[in-house]
Amino acid sequence: DIQMTQSPSSLSASVGDRVTITCRASQSISNYFNWYQQRPGKAPKLLIYAASSLQSGVPSRFSGSGSGTDFTLTISSLQPEDFATYYCQQTYTTPTFGQGTKVDFK
C-alpha cells in the first residue's frame, strides 16, 4: 500500500490566516491525489482533485499543488467554516488516506 503522511497533525490559526498543510506519499503518484475536508460529525467533502483542480462549489481560497511525492493544500484566508480536519488521499492505486490535520482556533 502507498502510505500518505500529513504534516502537521494539528495547527492553531485565526480567521484571516494563510494556512498550509502538506502531504507526502511513500512513492511517486504523479498527480493522482485529492484533498478532503471533514467537519465534526459530518462526512468528508472533496475539495481538490488531481492535486490542483478545485471541486465544483468549493471556494477559491482553497488551492492545491504538487506532483510526484509532495503535495500542499493552501487556504489563503481562513474562514470560520474552515475549522475542520483535512485529509489527503492518493488515487494512484486503491485509495489510502493521510492521518489528518486538524485546524482549530488559536
Add this chain to the structure above:
Amino acid sequence: EVQLVESGGGLVKPGQSLRLSCTASDFTFGEYAMSWFRQAPGKGLEWVGFIRSNGFGGTTAYAASVKGRFTISRDDSKSIAYLHMNSLKSEDTAVYYCGRDIKCGGDCYNFDYWGQGTMVTVSS
C-alpha cells in the same frame, strides 16, 4: 440533489454478521462505482472496498483488513449498495460511510458524494 443514505448499523457481538445499506437518489446509480469507508472513533479515514458499475463488470476490491470477511454487492434496480460484514471484530467498530466515485472511464477514486454514515459497534 444527489443523496446517499447509509443504514443498518448497530451493536453486535464479536463473530456476528451485519449488513449495511447505502441508498442512493437523484442520479443514475447503475453508472457509478461505489465505495465503502470507515472511521474508528477519533481516528482517520480508511477505505474498505468498492464495487464497479456493471458496465465495468461489477467487480469488487477490498482492503486487506477486511478481505475475506466483508463483501460488497449492489442492486441497481433499487439504487442500493450493500456491505455484508461477517466475523466481526472489535477493531471493526467505526462509522461506516458510502461514497460515489466520479465517472472517468475507469477506477477514479475521486469521491464526490458521501453519505452521513452509520455507526457499527462490535462489543461483547
